[in-house]
Amino acid sequence: MKFKRFKILIRDIKKYKALLLILSPPVIYLIINNYIPMLGVIIAFKEINYSDGILGSPWVGFKNFRFLFATSDAFVITRNTLGYNTAFIIMNIIVPVSIAIALNELRNKWLPRIYQAVMLFPYFISMVVTSYLVLALLSHNNGFFNSALMPFLGKDPVNWYDAPVYWPFFLVAINVWKTAGYTSIIYLASLAGIDPQLYEAIAIDGGGKWAQIRYISIPMLRPIIIVMTLLSIGKIFNSDFGLFFQVPLQSGTLFPVTNVIDTYVYRSLILTNDLGMAAAAGFYQAIVGLILVLTTNTIVKKINPANSLF
Amino acid sequence: MNKKMRFTLTMLIGTVLVLSLTMCKKSDAQAAAENDGALKQVNLKMIAPGTPQVDQALVNASISEYLADELNVNFEFEQIDWAGWQDRNNLIIASGEEVDVLFTAPWSGYETNAAKGAFLDVAEMLPEYAPGIANSNYNWTLVAGKVGDKLYGIPTYQMMAQQRGFLVNKALLDKYDMEFDESKVYSPEDFEPYLKVIKENEPNIIPLYTLHSKLLSFTDPWERQGPLEVTSIDATGDEAVYQNIYKSDMYIKNMKIARDWFEKGYVNADIATTREDPINMLAAGNCFAIVFQTNPPARASQEKMCGKELAGFHLMPAFMATSLIQGAMFSIPRTSKNPERALMFLDKMHTDKKLVNMLVYGLEDRHFVKVSDNAIKAAPGIDPDKPSYYNLQWMFGNQALLYTYGDEDPEAPSLLDKFNQDAIKSPALGFTYDSSAMRNEIAALSNVAAEFDPVISAGVVDVYKEGTYDTFLAKLEAAGIDRLLEDQNKQLNEWLSQQ
Amino acid sequence: MKKRSLTEITIPSKILINLIFIIVSLICIVPFILVISVSITDESIIMREGYRLIPSVVNLSAYEYLFTDINQIVRSYMISIIVTASGTLLSLILTAMYAYPLYRKDFPFRKFFAFFIFFTMLFNGGLVPFYIMYTQVLNLRNNLFALIMPFLLNPFFVIIMRTYFTQNIPDSVIESAILDGAGELRILTKIILPLAMPVFATIGLFVTIIYWNDWFMSLLFISKNENISIQYYMYKTMLNIQFMLNNPQAAAMAGSIKIPSETIRMAMAVVGIGPIVIAYPFFQRYFVKGLTVGAIKG
Known part of the structure; x- marks a missing residue:
């Protein structure tokens, strides 16, 4: 039995040696660039001291992981990380897909191109600069909201950086603003590859625009949407550090809604700069991501094997 | 790939082993070489934070040449931009990069790096290879570079005392x-x-005008010992004991003042969010006072920076604490292949006037010209605002050896000396806390402090009415502040009993 | 005048969609214009009034300040352009080489290799082993390749490319090519590449942005000023500010280091973004090309 499988393996390798050959440069790259350094995960289970070196330092089991769960913050940061990422995943499907479909319908030669280029702009503005721009909107004294918008609405000025209730909306909005134009390009590329005859076929059958979108555009986009979602799920315990650290200006009052795992870990280790604890946090995030992706991937596979990641 | 990694790591360990062996051997070899009166040429790499200088390579070559007879080193000084310093410094240490002389300070992780064995103990080598440092008139500062009886860092002699308070625009004082x-x-x-x-x-x-961060703790004479500023020692007090800063009488009193001032509109309304550098605001004439260092010897440079006359409203006497002495130090990392030579170089940096001035100001006639024996100015053709070589004055060896530059007060060095000598010494002067047993507590406390300190100290909200203050204290306790205090005081008492 | 085709939307919906996009575009472009205006506003005005879309007093001193070292700026732009261009090209080649076998449904190892690359997206050994690899094993300190190598293969892009191939290139195309006796490399370059132009353009654009925006690799590996990218050259001042604000002790020590004004910070952002904004139209051409080719062959 075993021998037979081995024989099949040899046969497959022989048969597909051209493909394997094509694969080999990127695979070698991954080994050098990713897999060898990946052995550094052992740091998560060690208490590093430089006199013994990385390998010689004593093993400490899960001691480095303790700080992640030690305080009541553990619940808050896990909730925030999961909550925001879920919101981002959903918004990053709805908004960019809508943008892509709408742009695709504008057959005008120039306008869609201009819209698309312009919508990519926020992506180039670094989070630090974004935080200045947000401050220009929300600043207590001369921010746009307090000096123009709130009086216009007939409301009193708000101390935005001390008002946690608004921030989930702000953060989601900033995330969408920054990434929607970028992500929509992926969907637009997929739509660009669709054969126009498919739409015509529906139209000839009397299907309107909505039917064309529903029966052609969406199904054609579904695989890429699923893949993008799966990839995001893998990173669900990680977050855009700049968004949660820079943009709220580290305002303490906002912590209950802005503190995520990455910012918590950063603040925990900024003083001690403990390699072991940093590695432990990364390992924890990766393991959770891996478990979630494997689970979702299995479900996707059950429904439609063609859409699964692997 | 396992093999490859193992190979890499074995190589690394091997290097460390070989290194430690050669180190022992070298001492003998070197002693022998010294008897012959000639040293073998070696590379000497020094790394410190700072803005990389255009003419660094030129200065490095000149220093190598200058030291050829006595040290025979191929000197290379690399400055790492402030932006990258934290990352690079950590990586240099963690990856075991080969460096001979490395800058360190409490704000560059000195205490944790020393505790983890990143630096060589030079206590025993000091008398032989650095007699100048060992016998200097400020050799008592070496106590700050010690952990137990091991000497990990050589403090640079600079402004080691500090006085803080309100820095005020003098023109407005006069006006009213x-x-x-x-x-x-x-x-x-x-x-x-x-x-x-x-x-x-x-x-x-x-x-x-002030930033929320440390508005209050900055107006009190805390020792700032250890990596976290929720507990500290009153440096001007009589008793060496760690206490919870936020429960101290000083802090509670100031907290009420901060609230009062905020309500009366004396403080910038955007205190909680501003990231404008207060000194810029003072320079631009947008504010009357800022919370700052008020050290008289620093006044001249502060006035130059702001372009106006300033006055210092002191909130504490000048005091000296371990962390302030540690503010600029050089260590010899354990990766150095030539620790003896590195130490000899450090000794030169503390005693050789020409060398210190080369490191800071560059080369005579090219970067500066002498005005008198101890005063220099920018060389012709050098723009004083964008010099091709000009480094921080407080960083290298002994600041007292520096020439005065441009319109600096010729009395500046003696002023600095007097300031250091007259300062009140902290009752825990010389003690360095080893936090390695408290990693989890520090992680949790850092987060609690980051969340509440700005709210508590800015005075933006009434922390009593809203219960924020009590929540804060409770969270500090939950995060283990008592365990930290216990550990700190235990170590401190042990240290005190050995003095 | 061309007659409206069956699949085209009505004029009112067109107007509505355009209207929405105009608003969205404004939301995206106004902050960018704001950054530019702040960078040319007089500093004292900003301290008093905050940001204004139209500067009341125009002052170009921020740019004068930045451009005093014009040689360094030109050099850093050159470094960025070289790194971005060669990095993007290499990266596209490697990505296609990985994505193509994964797309082949008959390739028996595709699941293994899909997982092999996906795994690298989740797990990494942290900065220290990576740094040791680059500086001590590969010896890339102060080498421009250290700026290129880290971003050559991104699992995310490989998987997107594979998905695109699967969606848009029918198996029959490959099968007939194999029957014709075409080699794999030939199929990849002569059949897949032209058919998949939109995805190549998309990923090319994304990789370009990654290379252009990167400053961290310069921070880690380049110690000589002449070899740093424009993004790091501009960004490091921002980082200096960050460092000083987070380390009051260090700031107290550094003392004489003056934090640049807000106008200079914004001017640096503008210079850092630089020519990348014109990269998009360059890649955009290929979206359309891909469409027509796809229509013929599909």
């Missing part, structure tokens, strides 16, 4: 015929009348 005695020490509430005058008469000027 106000004055205070700069030789005295005041309480924060004594400053209120001045703020009031400005508030009432100068609608376009913010009386006191």
Whole structure:
């Protein structure tokens, strides 16, 4: 039995040696660039001291992981990380897909191109600069909201950086603003590859625009949407550090809604700069991501094997 | 790939092993070589934070040449931009990069790196290879570079004392015929009348401009010992004991003042969010006072930076604490292949006037010209605002050896000396806390402090009414502040008993 | 005048969609214009009034300040352009080489290799082993390749490319090519590449942005000023500010280091973004090309 499988393996390798050959440069790259350094995960289970070196330092089991769960913050940061990422995943499907479909319908030669280029702009503005721009909107004294918008609405000025209730909306909005134009390009590329005859076929059958979108555009986009979602799920315990650290200006009052795992870990280790604890946090995030992706991937596979990641 | 990694790591360990062996051997070899009167040429790499200088390579070559007879090193000094310093410094240490002389300070992770064995103990080598340092008139500062009886860092002699308070725009004082005695020490509430005058008469000027971070702890003489500033020692007090800063009488009193001032509009309304550097605001004339160091010897450079006359309203006497001495140190990392030579170089940096001045100001005639024996100015063709070589004065060896540059006060070095000598010494001067047993507590406390300190100290909200203050104290306790205090005081008492 | 085709939307919906996009575009472009205006506003005005879309007093001193070292700026732009261009090209080649076998449904190892690359997206050994690899094993300190190598293969892009191939290139195309006796490399370059132009353009654009925006690799590996990218050259001042604000002790020590004004910070952002904004139209051409080719062959 075993021998037979081995024989099949040899046969497959022989048969597909051209493909394997094509694969080999990127695979070698991954080994050098990713897999060898990946052995550094052992740091998560060690208490590093430089006199013994990385390998010689004593093993400490899960001691480095303790700080992640030690305080009541553990619940808050896990909730925030999961909550925001879920919101981002959903918004990053709805908004960019809508943008892509709408742009695709504008057959005008120039306008869609201009819209698309312009919508990519926020992506180039670094989070630090974004935080200045947000401050220009929300600043207590001369921010746009307090000096123009709130009086216009007939409301009193708000101390935005001390008002946690608004921030989930702000953060989601900033995330969408920054990434929607970028992500929509992926969907637009997929739509660009669709054969126009498919739409015509529906139209000839009397299907309107909505039917064309529903029966052609969406199904054609579904695989890429699923893949993008799966990839995001893998990173669900990680977050855009700049968004949660820079943009709220580290305002303490906002912590209950802005503190995520990455910012918590950063603040925990900024003083001690403990390699072991940093590695432990990364390992924890990766393991959770891996478990979630494997689970979702299995479900996707059950429904439609063609859409699964692997 | 396992093999490859193992190979890499074995190589690394091997290097370390070989290194430690050669180190022992070298001492003998070197002693022998010295008997012959000639040293083998070696590379000497020094790394410190700072803006990389255009003419660094040129200066490096000149220093190698200058030291050829005595040290015979191929000297290479690399400055790492402030932006990258934290990352690079950590990586240099963690990856075991080969460096001979490395800058360190409490704000560069000195304490944790020393505790984890990143630096060589040079206590025993010091008398032989660095007699100049060992016998200097400031050799008592070496105590700050020690952990137990091991010597990990050589402090640079610079402004090791500090005085803090309000730095004030003098023109506005004069305008309203106000004055205070700069030789005295005041309480924060004594400053209120001045703020009031400005508030009432100068609608376009913010009386006191400050960042929330450390507004309050900065106005008190905390020792700032250890990596976290929730517990500390009163450096001007008589008793060496760690206490919870936020429960101290000083802090509670200041917290009320901060709230009061905020409500009266004496403090910038955007205190919680601003990231404008207060000194910029003072320079631009947008505010009357800022919370800052008020050290008299620093006044001249502060005035130059702001472009106006300033006055210092002291809130504490000048004091000296371990962390302030540690503010600039050089260590020899354990990866150095030539620790003896590195130490000899450090010794030169503390005793050789020409070398220190080369490191800071560059080369005579090219970068500077002498005005008198101890005073220099920019060389012709060098733009004093964008010199091709000009480094930080407080960083290298012994600041007292520096020439005065440009319009600097010729008395500056003696002023600095006097300031250091007259300063009150912290009762825990020389003690360095090893936090390695408290990693989890520090992680949790850092987060609690980051969340509440700005709220508590900015005075933006009434922390009593809203219960924030009590929540804060409770969270500190939950995060293990008592365990930290216990550990700190235990170590401190052990240290005290050995003195 | 061309007659409206069956699949085209009505004029009112067109107007509505355009209207929405105009608003969205404004939301995206106004902040960018704001950054530019702040960078040319007089500093003291900003301290008093905050940001204004139209500067009341125009002052170009921020740019004068930045451009005093014009040689360094030109050099850093050159470094960025070289790194971005060669990095993007290499990266596209490697990505296609990985994505193509994964797309082949008959390739028996595709699941293994899909997982092999996906795994690298989740797990990494942290900065220290990576740094040791680059500086001590590969010896890339102060080498421009250290700026290129880290971003050559991104699992995310490989998987997107594979998905695109699967969606848009029918198996029959490959099968007939194999029957014709075409080699794999030939199929990849002569059949897949032209058919998949939109995805190549998309990923090319994304990789370009990654290379252009990167400053961290310069921070880690380049110690000589002449070899740093424009993004790091501009960004490091921002980082200096960050460092000083987070380390009051260090700031107290550094003392004489002056934090640049807000106008200079914004001017640096503008210079840092630089020519990348014109990269998009360059890649955009290929979206359309891909469409027509796809229509013929599909």
